[in-house]
Amino acid sequence: MEPFLPHEVLMRIEKPGRYTGNEINAVYKDKSEVDIRFAFAFPDTYEVGMSNLGVQILYDQFNRDPGIWCERVYSPWFDLDRIMREEKIPLFAWESQEPVKNFDFLGFSLQYEMCYTNVLQILDLSGIPLHAADRTEDDPIVIGGGSCAYNPEPVWEFFDLFYIGEGEISYVNLFKTYRDCKKKGLSRKEFLKEAAGVEGIYAPAFYEASYNEDGTLQSFTPVSEDVPKTVRKTVVTDFDEMPYPLKPVIPYVQAVMDRMVLEIQRGCIRGCRFCQAGYIYRPLRKRNLESMKAMVKELIDNTGHDEISLNSLSSSDYDELPELLEFLIDICEKKSINISLPSLRIDAFSIDVMNKIQDVKKSSLTFAPEAGSQRMRDIINKNLTEEDIINGAHEAFVGGWNKVKLYFMLGLPEETDEDIKEIAHLCQRIAESYYEIPKEERNGKVSITASTSFFVPKPFTAFQWAKMDKEEDFLRKAAMLKSEIRSQTNQKSMSYRYHDAYLSLLEGVFARGDRKLSRLVETAYKNGALFDSWTDTFNEEAWKQAFIDCGIDPFFYTARERSEEELFPWDFIDIGVTKEFLLRERHKAKEQVTTPNCREQCSGCGAKCFGGGICYEA
Amino acid sequence: MRLRIRFSKTGPMRYISHLDTMRFFQKALRRAGADVSLSEGFSPHMLMSFALPLSLGMESIGEYFDVEVRSVRTTKQLMDELNKQMCPGCEILSVRIIPDDKASKCMTQVAAADYSVFVCETDGSPWKCAEETVKEMIREFLSRPEITVLKKTKKGEKESDIKPFIYAFEYIEKRFKMRIGAGSVNHVRCDLLMREFFAFSGIPEESLITNIRRDDLLLETEKGFAPLDSIGEASE
Numbered sequence: 092m093e094p095f096l097p098h099e100v101l102m103r104i105e106k107p108g109r110y111t112g113n114e115i116n117a118v119y120k121d122k123s124e125v126d127i128r129f130a131f132a133f134p135d136t137y138e139v140g141m142s143n144l145g146v147q148i149l150y151d152q153f154n155r156d157p158g159i160w161c162e163r164v165y166s167p168w169f170d171l172d173r174i175m176r177e178e179k180i181p182l183f184a185w186e187s188q189e190p191v192k193n194f195d196f197l198g199f200s201l202q203y204e205m206c207y208t209n210v211l212q213i214l215d216l217s218g219i220p221l222h223a224a225d226r227t228e229d230d231p232i233v234i235g236g237g238s239c240a241y242n243p244e245p246v247w248e249f250f251d252l253f254y255i256g257e258g259e260i261s262y263v264n265l266f267k268t269y270r271d272c273k274k275k276g277l278s279r280k281e282f283l284k285e286a287a288g289v290e291g292i293y294a295p296a297f298y299e300a301s302y303n304e305d306g307t308l309q310s311f312t313p314v315s316e317d318v319p320k321t322v323r324k325t326v327v328t329d330f331d332e333m334p335y336p337l338k339p340v341i342p343y344v345q346a347v348m349d350r351m352v353l354e355i356q357r358g359c360i361r362g363c364r365f366c367q368a369g370y371i372y373r374p375l376r377k378r379n380l381e382s383m384k385a386m387v388k389e390l391i392d393n394t395g396h397d398e399i400s401l402n403s404l405s406s407s408d409y410d411e412l413p414e415l416l417e418f419l420i421d422i423c424e425k426k427s428i429n430i431s432l433p434s435l436r437i438d439a440f441s442i443d444v445m446n447k448i449q450d451v452k453k454s455s456l457t458f459a460p461e462a463g464s465q466r467m468r469d470i471i472n473k474n475l476t477e478e479d480i481i482n483g484a485h486e487a488f489v490g491g492w493n494k495v496k497l498y499f500m501l502g503l504p505e506e507t508d509e510d511i512k513e514i515a516h517l518c519q520r521i522a523e524s525y526y527e528i529p530k531e532e533r534n535g536k537v538s539i540t541a542s543t544s545f546f547v548p549k550p551f552t553a554f555q556w557a558k559m560d561k562e563e564d565f566l567r568k569a570a571m572l573k574s575e576i577r578s579q580t581n582q583k584s585m586s587y588r589y590h591d592a593y594l595s596l597l598e599g600v601f602a603r604g605d606r607k608l609s610r611l612v613e614t615a616y617k618n619g620a621l622f623d624s625w626t627d628t629f630n631e632e633a634w635k636q637a638f639i640d641c642g643i644d645p646f647f648y649t650a651r652e653r654s655e656e657e658l659f660p661w662d663f664i665d666i667g668v669t670k671e672f673l674l675r676e677r678h679k680a681k682e683q684v685t686t687p688n689c690r691e692q693c694s695g696c697g698a699k700c701f702g703g704g705i706c707y708e709a
Numbered sequence: 710m711r712l713r714i715r716f717s718k719t720g721p722m723r724y725i726s727h728l729d730t731m732r733f734f735q736k737a738l739r740r741a742g743a744d745v746s747l748s749e750g751f752s753p754h755m756l757m758s759f760a761l762p763l764s765l766g767m768e769s770i771g772e773y774f775d776v777e778v779r780s781v782r783t784t785k786q787l788m789d790e791l792n793k794q795m796c797p798g799c800e801i802l803s804v805r806i807i808p809d810d811k812a813s814k815c816m817t818q819v820a821a822a823d824y825s826v827f828v829c830e831t832d833g834s835p836w837k838c839a840e841e842t843v844k845e846m847i848r849e850f851l852s853r854p855e856i857t858v859l860k861k862t863k864k865g866e867k868e869s870d871i872k873p874f875i876y877a878f879e880y881i882e883k884r885f886k887m888r889i890g891a892g893s894v895n896h897v898r899c900d901l902l903m904r905e906f907f908a909f910s911g912i913p914e915e916s917l918i919t920n921i922r923r924d925d926l927l928l929e930t931e932k933g934f935a936p937l938d939s940i941g942e943a944s945e
């Protein structure tokens with residue numbers, strides 16, 4: 092397909108190969124032979140979007156239907172964005188290189204809150220009205236899915252529909268409804284109403300929100316009786332029945348993750364109380380070992396990648412991990428393929444595995460204790476003891492590693508200054524465990540990097556009621572930790588990094604935001620905010636001005652402890668895990684009582700209702 | 710064993726950078742099941758070298774890279790397998806087994822390049838009216854004792870005479886065809902040559918160029934220039 096952008100435009104922009112499509116394994120169809128054209132957008136750069144497994148899964152699944160042509164769309168970088176606006180060039184889809192405006196659907200993968208202004212950019216450049224209410228029969232149906240769709244309210248005005256849950260399940264039903272409605276000659280609005288009844292689909296226009304005087308939600312109800320009151324997420328219960336993208340699209344321009352991805356399981360048994368993914372993707376479901384072996388062989392043949400990565404929230408919890416790794420190590424050695432193992436707990440087993448897969452090149456090892464003190468780790472239900480950490484690090488040091496990275500959060504509920512200082516002390520004890528090794532067996536100096544992010548309470552977690560720290564609290568805590576680290580005996584071996592506090596505040600606002608925030612996103616976008624997740628392009632002023640312009644107080648959303656009776660904007664979504672369970676977890680957190688993981692004992696969270704996964708394992 | 714592979718890079722592929730093209734071929738070789746040799750050391754990689762990087766945005770029907778392999782069934786079979794792994798705009802044009810000594814590396818061998826520069830027919834452009842006029846311009850241009858262009862060097866810009874390395878420069882059927890020096894020694898940039906020609910002939914509009922295509926890369930023999938894939942052998 093010849094590029095949609097003229098040659099002279101392509102020659103004026105950075106990395107033009109991002110916009111010309113034509114990739115290996117991209118799907119091409121005859122547009123006259125399909126009845127649904129779906130533009131699947133990832134509202135970030137091509138390099139980031141191409142690394143997303145979810146898009147590849149749905150792209151593959153949609154295109155298996157001969158009547159659907161699913162294509163991809165990404166955010167044009169600033170240089171192209173400017174040219175497209177100046178020269179009135181519409182945004183196009185990557186495969187057909189045709190304008191997005193001509194499509195039946197425009198889907199968005201919403202993976203992080205800071206992508207919202209890019210959603211508006213894509214709509215804007217496509218020539219599609221930003222507000223769903225202003226769209227006509229000529230506009231595509233705009234639908235959003237992904238982890239941010241679990242609280243879609245802050246962007247409700249821009250979407251016709253949201254998909255709640257795992258896309259593999261119900262898009263089939265949505266497309267069927269669309270075809271039926273088209274056959275019957277129904278209008279856009281009539282279709283949306285029908286769609287509101289499809290499992291997992293939320294059609295925001297058919298719900299009304301009213302607010303109390305203090306700004307909290309008073310009621311949230313469907314506008315008519317035939318629209319469901321709650322929307323339950325859809326869940327894959329048997330992966331073996333689901334297709335997997337064994338011929339993923341391979342970019343020319345190097346993606347952030349330039350490798351094969353094997354999803355070994357979905358969901359997590361751990362139940363860390365701050366972790367949204369740990370709750371919304373429940374229950375844990377695993378992929379069959381034997382089918383994965385066949386998948387790996389096909390992936391290797393179809394991609395030519397020289398690296399494979401295992402995808403899951405906690406790979407160590409995959410019950411047949413030793414068998415899987417044995418198979419992988421064997422096949423990858425023959426084909427000189429690297430194995431990358433993120434989300435692996437550091438213990439004797441994983442050190443042994445890593446020794447096998449990366450012989451001499453010993454990069455750094457990563458630990459995520461999340462909190463420095465045992466008290467704090469119990470509060471967040473991070474079932475990891477200091478002994479586990481020190482032993483893990485020691486094993487690694489004996490195995491020849493000398494660099495460790497540690498991830499922590501600041502601003503967790505119930506946190507005291509002592510808990511924060513414990514982070515520094517933990518680093519010190521790790522350093523000491525390195526110097527216990529006889530000098531001649533050590534591999535030079537030890538290097539310990541502690542990174543802290545600022546805790547952002549998320550919907551559907553045990554901390555969804557919690558108060559989030561303000562910027563000044565965060566900065567005070569970060570400064571205190573820094574000085575505590577500097578006063579450790581082995582401080583020269585330690586370095587400390589922390590995240591941007593204002594960005595965390597914004598994330599906090601949107602995570603638990605309501606419908607009032609759509610206007611804020613639009614204002615910030617019009618003030619020039621774009622690519623907000625990119626540190627060097629983040630436009631803090633545009634956002635600060637937007638809060639003023641809209642008269643919105645960010646602290647209403649972040650720095651407020653919510654009452655247990657409060658109605659939340661996301662309460663109409665049913666993730667299986669009940670609000671009662673989350674409340675129980677909140678109380679146990681306050682009492683510093685931990686909850687066993689799903690494999691040890693069922694705690695009755697509610698996810699059993701989906702009829703599959705770990706809840707039914709013997 | 711060293712293979713020399715000739716390929717084309719046209720259409721949408723011209724926007725893929727040199728580095729990305731290398732990565733593309735590494736993956737394609739793996740998919741095609743080529744028995745490539747890997748370097749020793751901590752991070753083994755394919756032993757692959759490209760003859761001459763192609764500027765982003767230029768097309769080519771004569772690109773080359775050499776790659777070390779442990780074995781090959783037949784070059785024909787590998788060419789067919791590789792072609793199954795190509796995409797619109799990239800085609801494998803030849804695969805040959807070449808000597809694996811240092812002097813035979815494509816980067817070392819490349820001595821000249823053929824280009825076609827396509828120009829558009831806007832009203833009043835000199836070549837629209839008469840081919841003969843343009844040919845006359847070329848004659849005048851080449852009759853100068855020296856043709857100097859500004860070359861960027863590490864120390865800034867430097868005037869350099871490229872005339873000895875313009876082996877051919879003609880105008881046929883709405884395109885300029887040229888053979889000019891290439892490689893590490895007598896390299897001439899096609900775009901700089903065109904700019905100089907336009908300037909000398911008093912033609913202001915450089916953007917009359919619609920496309921530049923590299924037609925081949927050549928090595929030097931006693932009998933003159935020959936394509937890089939004229940050496941070695943192919944097997945059926």
